[in-house]
Amino acid sequence: TQLLEQSPQFLSIQEGENLTVYCNSSSVFSSLQWYRQEPGEGPVLLVTVVTGGEVKKLKRLTFQFGDARKDSSLHITAAQPGDTGLYLCAGARNSGYALNFGKGTSLLVTP
Amino acid sequence: KAGVTQTPRYLIKTRGQQVTLSCSPISGHRSVSWYQQTPGQGLQFLFEYFSETQRNKGNFPGRFSGRQFSNSRSEMNVSTLELGDSALYLCASSLLTGTQETQYFGPGTRLLVL
Numbered sequence A: 001t002q003l004l005e006q007s008p009q010f011l012s013i014q015e016g017e018n019l020t021v022y023c024n025s026s027s028v029f030s031s032l033q034w035y036r037q038e039p040g041e042g043p044v045l046l047v048t049v050v051t052g053g054e055v056k057k058l059k060r061l062t063f064q065f066g067d068a069r070k071d072s073s074l075h076i077t078a079a080q081p082g083d084t085g086l087y088l089c090a091g092a093r094n095s096g097y098a099l100n101f102g103k104g105t106s107l108l109v110t111p
Numbered sequence B: 001k002a003g004v005t006q007t008p009r010y011l012i013k014t015r016g017q018q019v020t021l022s023c024s025p026i027s028g029h030r031s032v033s034w035y036q037q038t039p040g041q042g043l044q045f046l047f048e049y050f051s052e053t054q055r056n057k058g059n060f061p062g063r064f065s066g067r068q069f070s071n072s073r074s075e076m077n078v079s080t081l082e083l084g085d086s087a088l089y090l091c092a093s094s095l096l097t098g099t100q101e102t103q104y105f106g107p108g109t110r111l112l113v114l
Helices: none
Strands: A005-007 A010-012 A019-026 A031-037 A042-048 A055-058 A063-065 A071-076 A087-091 A107-110 B006-008 B010-013 B019-024 B029-036 B042-050 B053-057 B066-067 B074-078 B085-095 B109-113
Touching: A005 A087, A019 A107, A031 A071, A031 B042, A042 A063, A042 B074, A063 B010, A063 B029, A071 A087, B006 B085, B010 B019, B019 B085, B019 B109, B042 B074, B042 B085, B053 B066, B074 B085
Parallel strands: A010 A107, B010 B109
Antiparallel strands: A005 A019, A019 A071, A031 A042, A031 A087, A055 A063, A063 A071, A087 A107, B006 B019, B019 B074, B029 B042, B029 B085, B042 B053, B066 B074, B085 B109
């Protein structure tokens, strides 16, 4: 059972467009992390959000944690080809030792 | 600081064989977690070790096992390989145990079972 559902599964856009990726769950998480994974590499942590309603910005990337700490979104402004990759969200629980990952959103940004 | 290293990077095995994968965490990190990544299931947690003790285990059959050494290096073993075991196996290390710690992933070992 996948605790975290990501949408869309695939996204192909042109350079300069904006996009939003969603990560939804019926479970509450103590924190939520976003990773980007490029082909042949392991996931690299982009951000961790811990407070309901929290918004974090990382250059052109904006991350939001839902008020109820069950969902999150990643918005990219003016996408660039370098943003291409697999974006993964992962939820953490206070009492757990394992991250629960979504299946990811595969993003392709063409020039 | 050197990142998480995994060896080998690529591996081809046949059904019924066994395989051992190795992970060297970032220096000073004591927790090592293993994940299996497939296109259909995404990243799924296998197990986590901290100070040579398995702290948590995912929902995988007993054919999947692991261990951690005193220098924090970890190995995972899969016995009696099945076609469905073909996947990218990722190792992640963190300074301490628990999901509140930032996990740093290695590049993975891509296993193909024929």
